[in-house]
Amino acid sequence: xxxxxxxxxxxxxxxxxxxxxxxxxxxGILCLMSYRSYNFTHAITRKPSKxxxxxxxxxxxxxxxxxxxxxxxxxxxxxxxxxxxNVIELDALExxxxxxxxxxxxxxxxxxxxxxKPGAPSRLKEVxxxxxxxxxxxxxxxxxxxxxxxxxxxxxxxxxxxxxxRSERTSAEGVSELKEIxxxxxxxxxEVITPPEILxxxxxxxxxxxxxxxxxxxxxxxxxxxxxxxxxTCDGEExxxxxxxxxEWIIMPDSFINTTKRLIDxxxxxxxxxxxxxxxxxxxxxxxxxxxTPHA
Ligand code: CIR
Numbered sequence: 001x002x003x004x005x006x007x008x009x010x011x012x013x014x015x016x017x018x019x020x021x022x023x024x025x026x027x028g029i030l031c032l033m034s035y036r037s038y039n040f041t042h043a044i045t046r047k048p049s050k051x052x053x054x055x056x057x058x059x060x061x062x063x064x065x066x067x068x069x070x071x072x073x074x075x076x077x078x079x080x081x082x083x084x085x086n087v088i089e090l091d092a093l094e095x096x097x098x099x100x101x102x103x104x105x106x107x108x109x110x111x112x113x114x115x116x117k118p119g120a121p122s123r124l125k126e127v128x129x130x131x132x133x134x135x136x137x138x139x140x141x142x143x144x145x146x147x148x149x150x151x152x153x154x155x156x157x158x159x160x161x162x163x164x165x166r167s168e169r170t171s172a173e174g175v176s177e178l179k180e181i182x183x184x185x186x187x188x189x190x191e192v193i194t195p196p197e198i199l200x201x202x203x204x205x206x207x208x209x210x211x212x213x214x215x216x217x218x219x220x221x222x223x224x225x226x227x228x229x230x231x232x233t234c235d236g237e238e239x240x241x242x243x244x245x246x247x248e249w250i251i252m253p254d255s256f257i258n259t260t261k262r263l264i265d266x267x268x269x270x271x272x273x274x275x276x277x278x279x280x281x282x283x284x285x286x287x288x289x290x291x292x293t294p295h296a
Contacts, residue, residue, distance in 0.1 A: 019110055019293060036110050036293070037157045037207055038245040043085040044133060044290040048073055048100040049092035055281030056098055056120055058199055062280050069277035073100065076251070076288055079271040083246040085291070088133065096126050100278075101287035104151040104169075104200075105130040107162075107178070108292030111185040112140030114178060119149035119169030130290075137294040142181045148173025153200030153287060159210045162187050163224065165194035165201025192224040199282050206243040206286060208250065208268060214259075216241045231266060234258035239275075242284030244291065251285050 013022050022033045048069050055064065080087050093099040098120070105127045107114045113134040115127050127143075135141050144150055154170040155178075156163040162182060164175045172191070179189040194201040195218060204219035212229040213220075216238045220230050233240045233256070240256035250268045252260060253275035263270055275284060 033159065033210065035159070035210070037159050038209070039247055039293070040291045041084075041086055041293045042088065042137070042291070043080045043246070044088045044090060044102055044130070045073070045077055045080070045288060046090040046100050046102045047092040049094045049097065051094055051097040052100065052277075052281065054097040055283075056122065057281045064277040064280045066277075068274075069100075072274040072277060073288070075273045076285070079249070079251045079273050080244075080246060080289060080291075082271060083249040083251065085246060087289075090129075090133065093126070093129060096123065096129075098123055098281070098283075099126050099129070101153070101283050102126075102130065102290055103287045104153045106134060106290055107152045107155055107157070107182075108134065108138075108290050108294075109157070109182065109185060109187070110293050110295055112142065112295070113138045113292075114181050115141065115143040116152050117144040117146075117149050117174060118151050119167075119171070119174075120151070123151075137292075139295060144174060144177050144181075146173055146177045148175070148177055150174030150178055151200060153202050154194060156202055156205060156207060156213075158207055158213075158228070160188070160227075162189045163192055163201070164189055165192050165224075167194035167198070167200060168196070169200065170194070193222065195219065195222060200287075202242055202286050203282070203284065204238065204241045206241060207245050208243075208263070209245070214241055214243060214263070231262065234262060239279060239284065242286050244285045244289070246291055253279070253285060 053063050115131050148171040151169040154165045175191050198204050205215040213225050214231050237256040237259045240259035243252040249271050251271045254272035
């Protein structure tokens with residue numbers, strides 16, 4: 001591809017080990033961009049179990065309706081497929097009420113995967129059911145096994161760094177063990193703080209493109225996104241902050257018309273999926289999948 005614009009004078013794309021790269025010259029600087037933080041080939045989901053009615057929750061918003069949650073989950077998988085994902089759909093785990101929130105169990109990067117150590121005791125053993133799946137897809141799989149804890153809902157991977165929010169579920173020791181592992185692959189980890197009223201860092205934010213983050217005001221005001229463009233969720237629509245960027249698409253919960261319009265007006269392509277039932281137990285769009293490109 002050759003493209004001429006005021007900022008880009010030459011640009012072309014090539015692929016290497018399953019990843020696409022753009023090389024371009026911008027303002028006299030040669031830039032290499034992989035889009036690895038949102039261009040993916042695969043996703044893993046896990047069907048909700050009937051035990052979701054006992055899922056952990058930070059506030060009483062009623063008991064999730066299992067049937068409706070399943071309908072939403074089917075739509076969610078369809079949205080991932082429309083965005084280009086090869087979706088591996090795992091069976092429900094009846095002994096783990098929160099196991100449909102598979103995102104919390106691992107961090108998947110192009111170079112390898114890191115199995116988490118959940119801070120919620122009832123979720124600790126969920127990781128044993130994700131590790132074999134990832135070991136089939138990756139040559140390098142590590143495990144957080146020190147005394148700290150970490151859940152991947154607290155991890156936001158951008159093009160330039162991995163932001164990790166310390167929270168009730170993610171401790172300083174967990175963050176430093178992760179840092180040690182991913183530094184082998186050249187990643188910079190930035191530790192930030194998830195405000196106490198927020199379950200996971202990504203409950204309140206998501207990556208929209210290379211340098212733009214969708215966030216709630218309460219999270220953005222902590223200053224954790226000072227190197228990024230920020231698009232705020234609209235008033236009363238804080239739950240819209242947790243979305244998924246998968247290739248060209250943003251997958252977001254369908255109840256938030258104003259924030260959806262804001263994103264569409266900014267040029268994003270949006271797929272909307274029902275989330276009322278997961279929301280009753282603090283689940284959003286990102287929690288429901290692992291999204292990744294395993295190393296070729
Ligand atoms: C929990 O409290 O662990 C679940 N009820 C919700 C997990 C949501 N996961 C996420 O935000 N990544």
